[in-house]
Amino acid sequence: MQHCCKFSAVIHKEGDWYVSWCPELDIASQGKDVEEAICNLKEAVELYLEDEETTIVEVDSILTTTFEVVYDSHSHSVST
Template identity: 70%
Template structure:
């Protein structure tokens, strides 16, 4: 029987690439667009789950947010 799982995805840009990361499994991929990075991560996760010995974490999701920090040494804003 096939099961469906939900995992978190964190995406950030490195140069011209979007890097996608699944923190629950510590699996990452990349793409030239956000959509491509997500699709490539889905494929990487599917391949990861094919391993017979893989440990799939129990339910619950990772929560992410942003914070704002001021610092005198910051000379330029971080690009998004």
């Protein structure tokens, strides 16, 4: 029997790659562009869900946002 579930994807760039992450299942993938990163994440989630022992916790919605933090740059190194 087929089921349909909606999941969230959080995407950020790391070097030359786009990393995509599904917070509901804690699964990540990557791609050379945003579309490929999402496609690869979808494939990874489909493979994960094929496991018969997988439990899916349905979440109505995920709120994502950004925020800024000001800190002393002398005490931490930041990579971009």
